[in-house]
Amino acid sequence: MKYELIATSAMGLEALVAKEVRELGYECEVENSRITFKGDELAIARSNMWLRTADRVKIKAGEFKAYTFDELFEKTKAIPWEHFLPENAEFPVSGKSQKSKLFSVSDCQAIVKKAIVERLRTHYKKTSWFEENGPLFKIEVALVKDVATLTIDTSGSGLHKRGYRVDQGEAPLKETLAAALVKLTNWTPDRPFSDPFCGSGTIAIEAALIGQNIAPGFNREFVSESWDWIPSAIWDQVRTEAEDLAKYDQPLDIVGSDIDHRMVKISEENAFEAGLGDLVTFKQMRVQDFNPKRDYGVIVSNPPYGERLGDKKAVEQMYKEMGKVLIPLDTWSVYILTSNEDFEKVYGKPATKKRKLFNGFIRTDYYQYWGKRPPRS
Numbered sequence: 265m266k267y268e269l270i271a272t273s274a275m276g277l278e279a280l281v282a283k284e285v286r287e288l289g290y291e292c293e294v295e296n297s298r299i300t301f302k303g304d305e306l307a308i309a310r311s312n313m314w315l316r317t318a319d320r321v322k323i324k325a326g327e328f329k330a331y332t333f334d335e336l337f338e339k340t341k342a343i344p345w346e347h348f349l350p351e352n353a354e355f356p357v358s359g360k361s362q363k364s365k366l367f368s369v370s371d372c373q374a375i376v377k378k379a380i381v382e383r384l385r386t387h388y389k390k391t392s393w394f395e396e397n398g399p400l401f402k403i404e405v406a407l408v409k410d411v412a413t414l415t416i417d418t419s420g421s422g423l424h425k426r427g428y429r430v431d432q433g434e435a436p437l438k439e440t441l442a443a444a445l446v447k448l449t450n451w452t453p454d455r456p457f458s459d460p461f462c463g464s465g466t467i468a469i470e471a472a473l474i475g476q477n478i479a480p481g482f483n484r485e486f487v488s489e490s491w492d493w494i495p496s497a498i499w500d501q502v503r504t505e506a507e508d509l510a511k512y513d514q515p516l517d518i519v520g521s522d523i524d525h526r527m528v529k530i531s532e533e534n535a536f537e538a539g540l541g542d543l544v545t546f547k548q549m550r551v552q553d554f555n556p557k558r559d560y561g562v563i564v565s566n567p568p569y570g571e572r573l574g575d576k577k578a579v580e581q582m583y584k585e586m587g588k589v590l591i592p593l594d595t596w597s598v599y600i601l602t603s604n605e606d607f608e609k610v611y612g613k614p615a616t617k618k619r620k621l622f623n624g625f626i627r628t629d630y631y632q633y634w635g636k637r638p639p640r641s
């Protein structure tokens with residue numbers, strides 16, 4: 265059966281998510297924070313397994329205009345929920361509402377729940393309550409400008425939870441954003457890669473996964489694995505496919521470093537958990553001492569932003585020292601994510617390109633300095 269699927273995306277990453285969906289072979293449409301595509305059970309499993317920059321994959325169960333609670337109830341009840349939900353399904357309903365007549369989210373949730381219960385009662389010929397002790401189907405009713413979209417989450421924990429993070433530092437980057445930062449560069453796995461502010465190692469680990477084409481979901485499970493209408497053979501097929509497509513022989517030169525030796529230890533533990541073992545090197549080092557052995561490398565980094573009162577001056581001094589070390593490395597490309605609006609001035613060079621991105625709720629810019637192109641081999 266074909267479903268309408270939605271890959272949800274952080275603001276600003278829609279084009280990257282859409283590219284990933286197309287690379288999996290599905291035509292898609294892009295809206296704010298949503299990439300919509302059609303696919304079968306295999307598409308649900310494959311998109312969960314492979315999308316590096318999306319937040320979740322959801323099934324769109326229905327979409328309609330709803331100005332009154334009656335309308336919301338009747339149109340929700342008209343959806344064939346029995347196609348998705350077995351008799352023992354656990355189906356909590358969450359909601360949100362923006363610019364809509366139906367603004368009471370708790371009422372909308374209750375009405376959607378009631379409508380689904382009625383629909384399933386008729387279908388399963390049930391007179392008592394549903395026990396809800398079976399597989400989980402998280403339903404969301406999202407109202408935007410009086411249009412209700414009803415979705416079922418297929419991912420479970422968000423796709424940023426790759427399963428490798430055993431520990432973290434103070435301000436870890438979401439894995440999905442880290443993967444996006446790497447994908448926005450000109451890095452190819454034959455070139456050196458470095459993150460000199462590696463914290464818990466997220467960027468370096470995501471680069472290694474990309475470099476060896478290891479599926480981001482390889483180390484985890486998805487809630488839709490417990491649904492009986494997605495045969496386990498599909499999940500086996502997707503895991504075998506991921507195993508076949510991984511390029512474990514691809515040599516990599518990826519280094520993460522941090523001034524704080526505790527971060528180095530955490531990064532090593534996370535990389536080990538990701539199954540990358542010695543593939544990524546971590547070491548204790550100040551960015552001011554960055555001195556690579558090879559040319560034509562790529563730096564992707566998320567330094568401290570200095571947002572806390574009193575930190576700004578020290579951070580800007582550090583940016584200045586960083587510029588002194590990195591600007592002369594003209595074969596290296598440097599990509600820095602920071603919220604500091606004066607970054608280019610302090611660093612000492614205007615960026616080749618800037619891109620607005622959100623790190624959680626913090627508005628940041630991704631400053632991109634393109635180095636000389638490597639000679640053709």
Ligand SMILES: C[S@@+](CC[C@H](N)C(=O)[O-])C[C@H]1O[C@@H](n2cnc3c(N)ncnc32)[C@H](O)[C@@H]1O
Binds near residue numbers: 433461462550568582
């Ligand atoms: C925002 S965190 C990086 C978080 C990382 N992207 C992650 O996902 O965990 C910034 C890191 O820069 C490190 N740092 C601060 N000053 C530094 C310096 N001068 N040289 C190298 N690292 C530094 C801090 O110890 C901290 O771990």
